[in-house]
Amino acid sequence: MLESLAEKIQGALRKLGSKGRLTEADVKAALREVRLALLEADVNFKVVKGFIERVREAAVGEEVLGSLTPAQQVIKVVRDELTRLLGGGASRLTFSPQPPTVFMLVGLQGAGKTTTAAKLANLLAKQGRRPLLVAADIYRPAAIKQLEVLGTKLGVPVFSQGESYPVVLARLATEKAKREGLDPVIIDTAGRLHIDDEMMAELERIKNQVPPQETLLVVDAMTGQDAVNAASAFHERLGLTGVVMTKLDGDARGGAALSVREVTGVPIKFVGTGEGMDGLEVFHPDRLAARILGMGDVLSLIEKAQSSLNEETARKLEQKLRREEFTLEDFRTQLQEVRKMGPLDQILGHLPGWGQMKKMPGMQVDEKELVKVDAIISSMTAEERLRPDIVDASRRRRIARGSGTTVQDVNRLLKQFNDTKKLLKQLGRAGKKGGKVSLPLGPFGI
Amino acid sequence: MAGFWARLSAGLAKTRNTITERLQEIVPLEGKVREETLEDLEAILIAADVGVGATEELLEGVRSERVGSVADLKEALARRLREILREGYAPLAESVEPPLVILVVGVNGAGKTTSIAKLAARYRKAGKRVVLAACDTFRAAAAEQLEVWARRSGAELVRHQEGSDPAAVAHDALQAALARRADVLIVDTAGRLQAKKNLMAELGKIYRVLNRVRPDLPQETLLVLDATTGQNALSQARLFKETVPLTGVILAKLDGTAKGGIAVAVQRELSLPVKLVGVGEGQDDLEDFEPDTFVSALLGEEG
Numbered sequence: 001m002l003e004s005l006a007e008k009i010q011g012a013l014r015k016l017g018s019k020g021r022l023t024e025a026d027v028k029a030a031l032r033e034v035r036l037a038l039l040e041a042d043v044n045f046k047v048v049k050g051f052i053e054r055v056r057e058a059a060v061g062e063e064v065l066g067s068l069t070p071a072q073q074v075i076k077v078v079r080d081e082l083t084r085l086l087g088g089g090a091s092r093l094t095f096s097p098q099p100p101t102v103f104m105l106v107g108l109q110g111a112g113k114t115t116t117a118a119k120l121a122n123l124l125a126k127q128g129r130r131p132l133l134v135a136a137d138i139y140r141p142a143a144i145k146q147l148e149v150l151g152t153k154l155g156v157p158v159f160s161q162g163e164s165y166p167v168v169l170a171r172l173a174t175e176k177a178k179r180e181g182l183d184p185v186i187i188d189t190a191g192r193l194h195i196d197d198e199m200m201a202e203l204e205r206i207k208n209q210v211p212p213q214e215t216l217l218v219v220d221a222m223t224g225q226d227a228v229n230a231a232s233a234f235h236e237r238l239g240l241t242g243v244v245m246t247k248l249d250g251d252a253r254g255g256a257a258l259s260v261r262e263v264t265g266v267p268i269k270f271v272g273t274g275e276g277m278d279g280l281e282v283f284h285p286d287r288l289a290a291r292i293l294g295m296g297d298v299l300s301l302i303e304k305a306q307s308s309l310n311e312e313t314a315r316k317l318e319q320k321l322r323r324e325e326f327t328l329e330d331f332r333t334q335l336q337e338v339r340k341m342g343p344l345d346q347i348l349g350h351l352p353g354w355g356q357m358k359k360m361p362g363m364q365v366d367e368k369e370l371v372k373v374d375a376i377i378s379s380m381t382a383e384e385r386l387r388p389d390i391v392d393a394s395r396r397r398r399i400a401r402g403s404g405t406t407v408q409d410v411n412r413l414l415k416q417f418n419d420t421k422k423l424l425k426q427l428g429r430a431g432k433k434g435g436k437v438s439l440p441l442g443p444f445g446i
Numbered sequence: 447m448a449g450f451w452a453r454l455s456a457g458l459a460k461t462r463n464t465i466t467e468r469l470q471e472i473v474p475l476e477g478k479v480r481e482e483t484l485e486d487l488e489a490i491l492i493a494a495d496v497g498v499g500a501t502e503e504l505l506e507g508v509r510s511e512r513v514g515s516v517a518d519l520k521e522a523l524a525r526r527l528r529e530i531l532r533e534g535y536a537p538l539a540e541s542v543e544p545p546l547v548i549l550v551v552g553v554n555g556a557g558k559t560t561s562i563a564k565l566a567a568r569y570r571k572a573g574k575r576v577v578l579a580a581c582d583t584f585r586a587a588a589a590e591q592l593e594v595w596a597r598r599s600g601a602e603l604v605r606h607q608e609g610s611d612p613a614a615v616a617h618d619a620l621q622a623a624l625a626r627r628a629d630v631l632i633v634d635t636a637g638r639l640q641a642k643k644n645l646m647a648e649l650g651k652i653y654r655v656l657n658r659v660r661p662d663l664p665q666e667t668l669l670v671l672d673a674t675t676g677q678n679a680l681s682q683a684r685l686f687k688e689t690v691p692l693t694g695v696i697l698a699k700l701d702g703t704a705k706g707g708i709a710v711a712v713q714r715e716l717s718l719p720v721k722l723v724g725v726g727e728g729q730d731d732l733e734d735f736e737p738d739t740f741v742s743a744l745l746g747e748e749g
């Protein structure tokens with residue numbers, strides 16, 4: 001439903017048929033849809049109200065740029081404003097001039113603190129630092145063990161002292177780090193409710209004891225309207241310096257990020273994108289803005305594709321694309337590469353319009369399908385693989401028989417191949433422009 | 447500890463005084479006042495995570511009612527909410543051919559393992575023999591976590607090594623429960639985001655392993671929802687329900703400030719009743735769902 005925000009706005013504005021400048025009526029009609037989208041994305045309703053007001057002011061009277069429709073112009077204003085609110089550019093961790101730097105992770109129960117602490121240690125160790133993890137959750141059953149298992153897997157030391165008081169533990173850990181030249185110290189704290197006064201006081205005491213350089217609030221991307229209450233309470237008590245939003249590898253819109261950002265004013269520094277130790281990425285406001293609005297995330301896709309595709313294959317692919325020589329053989333190689341990137345749906349989910357594409361017959365991605373694809377391509381002659389346009393009806397029948405599939409399967413494959421070709425062309429173009437990809441307000445009807 | 451709902455009611459009585467003072471002015475509800483009240487109610491529902499769709503439908507229903515005062519309007523809404531939440535409600539299965547098998551599923555960190563610990567403690571207190579199956583073989587120390595809880599309540603644990611096949615654990619645990627004539631088997635599963643096809647397929651397999659041994663098993667398949675979750679809970683309920691035949695919801699973490707209004711939308715769209723609520727981190731912090739108090743709390747304060 002959210003995928004079609006752009007379409008809805010387009011629909012709302014088509015009736016108005018305005019040109020030149022955005023009128024008040026244009027903006028009003030469009031913002032009604034934007035409001036709904038934001039609420040469905042779990043942005044707090046008070047935050048939505050303020051946001052819509054600001055966009056209204058920014059948008060009315062705005063000149064519609066030559067190449068854009070009024071709907072696209074509104075979307076652009078909305079996205080820019082959302083990006084600005086989410087924090088402009090990426091924001092990094094800061095380090096103390098006097099090592100060891102201490103990072104403390106706090107948050108509600110089950111948000112992802114322990115996992116994030118380990119991921120952070122992994123990231124920093126890869127950058128050549130020597131982190132120390134501190135197991136300061138002495139309450140939840142096996143919480144210490146959880147961190148120890150992760151630390152062992154990563155080869156990162158974990159400091160724990162059975163059930164000794166977290167405040168003492170934090171001090172002992174920093175002393176140890178200082179002695180042994182470990183830096184930074186990453187403290188994993190127990191999950192707690194923001195209204196639990198005693199437990200909140202414990203965090204204050206840790207904070208006074210070790211002064212952390214960064215106090216990071218870990219927030220679940222699926223959080224609803226209550227995110228504002230929890231975030232402001234943690235911020236008031238502890239003075240947060242950053243936020244980590246976890247579990248963005250699912251289908252949550254992550255609107256809570258906007259709420260949290262709005263009530264605390266602190267930057268979102270990382271996002272969690274998986275249960276594995278590599279599932280931590282630097283936060284990019286523009287991407288989350290697009291996601292909250294349901295406009296997909298072309299950038300993430302490209303980056304993911306770039307880091308996973310082996311470079312040689314990628315280079316060859318690009319050449320072929322440029323020379324329009326992308327064949328079924330390449331399609332097969334590419335599918336195999338794509339498979340390495342992770343679940344297909346997850347990857348394609350980054351694409352704008354995937355919501356609609358998924359509903360189109362022939363675009364369902366099923367791992368089993370890939371086996372079929374393999375069989376079908378293997379049943380083709382070398383010439384057919386090179387020039388799929390020669391595959392006529394009788395050839396399709398032959399290929400289907402040879403691969404133990406049906407003609408419909410073959411048709412579907414050829415269609416997918418053509419779609420992919422188109423897609424890759426777009427990605428190729430986007431990738432070449434370097435970092436900044438303007439969200440395509442064109443393909444797939446968005 | 448039937449304390450949660452009682453405490454909640456007591457707390458509500460306090461806030462209710464101030465609200466009713468405002469609301470019980472018996473103004474004839476016309477034009478502007480009426481619209482303003484509806485807007486207030488809309489804000490309350492949205493702030494409680496009931497969601498735009500369900501909120502609009504609820505208010506549409508209330509709008510058509512002929513009511514005399516603001517309080518009437520609110521009561522009409524409360525009535526409708528209670529109706530929705532009572533639909534299809536049934537307590538946990540009881541008189542079944544033993545063992546009672548409860549499969550517990552949900553996204554990462556929702557509160558599955560802790561809810562299982564609470565259920566186990568409840569059945570143990572009632573003198574039942576309880577077996578727990580540690581089918582989360584993926585997350586670090588997940589089995590150890592369940593093991594600690596099992597020890598505390600005196601339940602028996604069946605576990606394999608980390609990384610082993612969760613369906614195999616489920617199978618062994620069921621065989622153990624049958625052999626030991628256990629009354630209850632509760633199956634803990636790894637947290638999984640509903641959009642992940644392969645993980646959902648793995649869950650389907652766990653269900654089938656149980657179901658193949660005896661077609662009435664599991665009698666309960668419960669989805670744990672975190673009460674702080676927003677609209678994504680709908681997607682969770684939908685996709686988990688497509689994978690395994692859910693029989694109800696455990697709404698965990700209701701002791702925070704979140705109202706858990708998403709349960710209304712989940713019930714309305716997917717006919718999944720809330721059966722139990724989690725109200726703390728201890729093993730006694732589990733209570734049967736009380737629609738009336740829940741609705742009062744939902745409408746009790748503005749967000």
Ligand SMILES: Nc1nc2c(ncn2[C@@H]2O[C@H](COP(=O)(O)OP(=O)(O)OP(=O)(O)O)[C@@H](O)[C@H]2O)c(=O)[nH]1
Binds near residue numbers: 554
């Ligand atoms: N899919 C996904 N799962 C995550 C992510 N981050 C954490 N998790 C999972 O979420 C669950 C809870 O994570 P924990 O790290 O134990 O959360 P916590 O905040 O330490 O929990 P408590 O200490 O109990 O308050 C686990 O199943 C993690 O594997 C993420 O970015 N993506």
Ligand SMILES: Nc1nc2c(ncn2[C@@H]2O[C@H](COP(=O)(O)OP(=O)(O)OP(=O)(O)O)[C@@H](O)[C@H]2O)c(=O)[nH]1
Binds near residue numbers: 553635636699724
């Ligand atoms: N305040 C409160 N905390 C709860 C409640 N239920 C669970 N928790 C806490 O939430 C956190 C996560 O609970 P778990 O039971 O480990 O969640 P899970 O769904 O098994 O997590 P994974 O197996 O990692 O997916 C823990 O810190 C629990 O103590 C509740 O009803 N209230």
Ligand SMILES: [Mg+2]
Binds near residue numbers: 113114115188189191
């Ligand atoms: Mg933890």
Ligand SMILES: [Mg+2]
Binds near residue numbers: 582
């Ligand atoms: Mg668990």
